[in-house]
């Protein structure tokens with residue numbers, strides 16, 4: 001179709017977005033915090049592929065969950081194999097644990113990830129079709145002290161990001177699979193004859209996953225959930241003791257929590273501990289993250305029975321909350337120096353100077369096009385640089401350069417060979433962006 005207005009301008013598909021430089025400053029900061037806290041606690045980083053065989057997710061997350069029944073990006077490859085973009089990472093990490101014989105490693109194996117995920121969700125505030133999560137997995141041991149450590153690490157990360165006080169830790173236990181099966185039956189029976197009050201989703205979930213009816217957000221479903229039989233009346237002794245012990249550890253560490261019997265989490269694979277960090281004002285709707293124990297998952301994916309606990313939190317929501325709380329992150333992209341020049345001879349002097357400045361850790365941009373000095377200075381202003389170096393015909397002849405303080409509008413002339421050392425002093429050693437590839441390699 002011909003179009004007088006020129007070629008079509010593309011937009012991102014619904015629910016996905018570019019991460020522009022300003023937001024990358026937040027991403028960088030969050031990654032730093034997560035890496036630092038995880039390293040301190042002995043966690044190692046893992047990255048699983050962006051796509052896995054669809055069955056990895058179907059088998060672990062469960063057919064009846066929203067994720068598997070409606071939200072997966074599933075496609076066939078050229079050989080007709082069904083693959084899915086990962087909607088979460090626990091299933092892939094557990095697949096990797098089994099595939100790489102991690103049961104031979106010292107247990108528990110403690111891993112963390114920082115990864116993009118994909119869900120065909122209805123896009124809205126804080127809910128996208130591609131989003132980033134940080135996550136923790138502690139695989140290979142069943143002890144409430146591990147659940148406590150997982151929650152503590154999640155809490156510390158929120159604290160370091162300056163957003164911990166915006167969230168409330170909601171805590172529950174959903175017992176062993178046996179206890180849950182009995183309770184599920186009781187719940188199913190309770191919901192019989194209540195079709196007219198249930199939303200479409202709950203009607204669908206009632207027979208296969210009745211626990212999910214407890215955390216439905218629809219008003220009528222919530223009223224029914226309030227009156228439903230309580231999980232605590234059906235819990236097994238082991239789970240109750242496990243939960244009491246976990247709470248005593250959290251108390252010991254001074255981590256506040258709110259017990260919430262209706263918290264069940266959306267995925268099938270949880271057992272015993274489940275927890276979420278809810279927004280104090282908006283509740284579950286804008287939870288920053290959640291997790292729990294998944295003692296049966298390794299076996300479900302073909303490994304030996306292996307207990308585990310994990311947590312995942314959304315980076316976009318972290319950033320949104322940091323912005324609300326006016327948390328400012330370091331802006332490492334800011335330039336120190338702009339080099340302006342006039343004429344071909346000056347340009348010849350500028351190119352090596354720019355490189356020398358950069359080697360010294362001074363973030364430098366050069367105006368190497370043909371613009372007039374006035375325009376170059378305007379550009380320097382737009383970049384917000386504190387210093388500009390000017391080299392014109394006179395400076396080339398004299399072997400000098402002008403250093404201009406952009407804020408004050410003052411300037412001084414210095415010998416060419418002193419430009420780098422003078423600027424280093426002005427910028428200050430702690431602000432320089434130095435790096436030595438050798439150091440990076442061997443540190």
Ligand code: AMP
Pocket residue numbers: 088119121126127128129130131132133266286287288289290291312313314315316317
């Ligand atoms: P989940 O894996 O569903 O328990 O989600 C854990 C956290 O990931 C949530 O609390 C959110 O912070 C984030 N998250 C989950 N789904 C999305 C989404 N569609 N868009 C943005 N963030 C999400």
